[in-house]
Amino acid sequence: MSEIVFRSRFDNGRRKAFERSPKVSLTSPDFYFSHCFGVCRKKTSMGPPGIIWVASRVTQPDKLSEERFCEWYEGQHIDEVTALSGVPAAARYEAVPMSELAGPPTAETIKAAEQRPDYLMGGKWLTIYEMKDVDFRHTAEFKSLDGQSKPKGNLLDEIFTKAHFETRFGALLSNDDKGIKKGPGKLIISATMTPGSRASAEDIEQFYEREHVAEIAKCPGYVRTRRFRWVDTTVLKEFERLPADPIEPGNSVVALHEFEGPYFPMEGLLKADETPWTARVLESLKKNGIEAGFYRLKRVYGEWLPGSSKL
Template identity: 30%
Template structure:
């Protein structure tokens, strides 16, 4: 399925990327975390003016440090700097202990500016089944961008079930918001790509083949930083 570059939507489009884990499983179960996220947190987010869509994902690799991912597309990334966004509650009386989610779960939160939207002319609506999150800091930014645009996107768009690819530039990263906690993370990779794929399972052999070209191997081997993870859809929400 061939893809094309699409015009970027919105004023300053981007995405809020929240990768998390339960850090006190003796106090907070996966079921309670899901209840808080889907029945409390996302409804609170939707009360704001700047976020109208959300999706939740779980890592395919059970050993992944942060197995939960939430994605929030934005028409205007500057909304994340507003008092309205910063006022979204992080406390719930039904949570154990202090009731503050940051005491129970750990969040790697990143703000990304949309740099490229690559999808078929007649793109499907709705949330795909899988997302491959590939974050990189290349040695040569220009070659990295050219590799994607000239070769790699064409390879990925040939995958069975490929829906679309979004490419992003990192603008901000932090860990949690609670006071007195170490908010310093290792410097995250500079760029993020989200490959969305439909299907009951991933086309593993095709994915491996898409990384076999000499240019792809060279770019991947020369990355200064690489973070790769595959997530399966849990739920999708719209305002």
């Protein structure tokens, strides 16, 4: 179960067909290629630039240490992905504790962090792969990756059955790349919203374009904001597929806000969230329709260019 494994692309028809189909072995080709990936499409045109977004964590630390997990993922797996022709770069991040967002932890921030917000993401690590074309995920080259079919060697037992991966593919919507540096910022916020209606989705689009990105850009250390629409998503916990609810491919949108500095500019971020338009947007979301995570950069891979729109 790698962080990019098993793209789950079921439309309603495929899902019903899967539910009606006879049981198949987890190691059979029918399971991996028919049920996990759907029918291969012949690519006729370029899709939009995009990302593979992968949140992960170890679920059985008594059997798989975080050190071993990172050794495999950061020392082997990411290199294999960025060696592909359609994935030129990646950035690896680690979650920042809530008590350390704005500065060194204090007794006050540690106590406050005990009240974990419902919207906070659960993955300890986040990896973002840059894609020249988000439809590259349909190609035979991409599907040849270890983990896009049955994992080789002992990876299934050693890694995949003892970890949790959430994999999403995002198509680029906008790129505000006017910050203080090129390349990944040292800090990133991943914020996904799932609109509750078509009107809500349109309002969120205007909210980002006309207000929110400009407010975020006022924060010290601002690097960029990129927005993507999720087009595919899958959750794999210990090699078992789970629903991705409340994330909805085609509806849910993520904003990636990047900053340079040792800590997040929380004063400016909180100020940006205090506007009447922000309140209206939050009220319009689906139940549990917001998700956010705060991460610090660990390592950069490949030829990273400033913004997917320039890949």
